[in-house]
Amino acid sequence: MxxxxxxxxxxxxxxxxxxxxxxxxxxxxxxxxxxxAEPVTASHQTIQLTNDNLVDVLSSLHMSTPIARVEWKQSILTLDLKVKGTDTSYTEIYENMAAVVDLSFRSVDNVEQVLLRVMAEDEWVHRRHLLLAADIRRGEWPMYAIDMLRTWKSAAFSEDLKDWFNLMQTELWKKQFEMTS
CATH class of the missing domain: 1.20.5 (Single alpha-helices involved in coiled-coils or other helix-helix interfaces)
Known part of the structure; x- marks a missing residue:
């Protein structure tokens, strides 16, 4: 050639x-x-929480524990979850808490803090009693903590969950859940 x-x-x-x-x-x-074209792993659009869309956003949660009280003020979402009777399990409560945290910090981008209380309502005397409280702040915990909370199988929290979410359990919580599990 x-x-x-x-x-x-x-x-x-x-x-x-x-x-x-x-x-x-x-x-x-x-x-x-x-x-x-967007990659398959592209995150969904986040929304801004306002007083105008608060009910619509929270109604998308479909929780088994009803919301008793809610307040939105200066990037702080305050929620009370209401437990009636003894039919609610601590795993249901954890799943509902995780749903609130997931929505607040993955779907909504203007929530900086969630103040969450789990309240027991006494049907006989119509009084509410605090079971559990959490002060959850953006950026102070790893994102996998949401899944850890969602799948937690003990009435007693790990030290990590307590620290990350600033969890406080009352004696009534311990009496209701920890001693019976």
């Missing part, structure tokens, strides 16, 4: 390769949405 033919053949194969790559890139752009 002559040297001129080798150079010509290599040039033609290089040009053909460039043309094939351009066609594939064009096909990829049309098929996958080009510049508008």
């Amino acid at each position: 002559k040297p001129g033919m080798i150079v010509t053949a290599s040039m033609l194969s290089t040009i053909a390769a460039v043309i094939v790559l351009v066609v594939f890139q064009s096909l990829h752009t049309r098929t996958w949405g080009g510049d508008r």
Whole structure:
């Protein structure tokens, strides 16, 4: 083979390769949405919590423990969850707490602090008693703590959960859940 033919053949194969790559890139752009395409791991849009959308945002939670009281003031969300009777388990309470934390810190971007109380309501005398309180602040705990709380299987919290979420359990909590489990 002559040297001129080798150079010509290599040039033609290089040009053909460039043309094939351009066609594939064009096909990829049309098929996958080009510049508008987002990676599968793209996070969903966060929302801003306001007094106007507070009820709508919280109603999306679908919790088994009803909300007794809620307040939104200067980036602080205050919630009371109401437990009636002895039918509610501590795992349900943890799942509901995790749902509130998940919504507040993953879906809403203007919540800086959640003050959460779990209250027991005495149906006979219509009094409320504090069972559990949490002061949860953005950035003071790892995100996997939400899943850890959601799947926690003990009435007593780990030291990590207590520290991360500033959890406080009352004697009534201990009497109701820790001594019976």
